Amino acid sequence: MGKSEYMIKAKPFIKWVGGKSQLLEQFENYYPKELRKGTIKNYVEPFLGGGALFFALSQRYKIENAYLSDLNKDLVLTYQIIQERPNDLLEFLEQYQKDYDQTEQEKRNDLFLEVREQFNIQRFEINYKNLSDNWVSRAAQFIFLNKTCFNGLFRLNSKGEFNVPYGKYKKAAKKWK
Ligand SMILES: C[S@@+](CC[C@H](N)C(=O)[O-])C[C@H]1O[C@@H](n2cnc3c(N)ncnc32)[C@H](O)[C@@H]1O
CATH class of the missing domain: 1.10.1020.10 (Adenine-specific Methyltransferase, Domain 2)
Known part of the structure; x- marks a missing residue:
């Protein structure tokens, strides 16, 4: 894998109604402090949709296990x-x-x-x-x-x-x- 491929950030691959990409900055203040400290290892997202929140969090914090789901x-x-x-x-x-x-x-x-x-x-x-x-x-x-x-x-x-x-x-x- 070339160096440039490492630099590419994962992000939603679809346009999805109610996607949270535009709100990610505003969410910053509401994340639990344990997430920043790195003590939260498990992430559960029952309404994954386009996955904007999951992609943002999983590339920034040390989430070890992600349980992702959606009705669709x-x-x-x-x-x-x-x-x-x-x-x-x-x-x-x-x-x-x-x-x-x-x-x-x-x-x-x-x-x-x-x-x-x-x-x-x-x-x-x-x-x-x-x-x-x-x-x-x-x-x-x-x-x-x-x-x-x-x-x-x-x-x-x-x-x-x-x-x-x-x-x-x-x-x-x-x-x-
Ligand atoms: C607005 S999207 C979620 C946005 C996403 N979390 C993000 O970070 O951009 C809502 C999703 O919830 C799903 N959904 C709605 N009702 C559900 C249910 N009862 N169980 C599981 N998923 C559901 C929909 O299919 C849709 O994909």
Whole structure:
């Protein structure tokens, strides 16, 4: 690993409603003093979301064990794939990047809808309990949709289908790397 790679700080990889990135400075005064002293070793975050708080704290303080969780199964699946299969995930994302870049502005909505449809159809094939190959493409779809949908919203209808529309971002292609 090159020196520059050591310097890169981990931060949220998705845009997430209610993310705490903008509030981190204000939170400073409210952290327990034991955290600064380094006597808190275990961190529990039941509402992980984009993980802004976790990434900030874990890189600054000596947290030894982190127990991270979220209600959103596809979000958790994506974290697990980033942890276990990062290179496979990158291959998928690079392909999406290419497809997106090569698609004319007016046709990107169609590309978005195609991925959204795959994401919805394939939900029945996912076993969230056991990491398997189809998790990698699902994580890539999840990130693609997050970066290209309206405001990074994650919303499911009553049938469990992701139904957020395309975000019409001119530069969306640059956002997932
Ligand atoms: C605003 S985000 C958390 C922000 C995050 N902690 C940060 O540092 O940026 C809230 C998260 O809580 C999750 N959530 C909501 N209700 C939940 C529940 N009952 N159990 C677990 N997670 C839940 C949502 O899926 C969402 O990802």
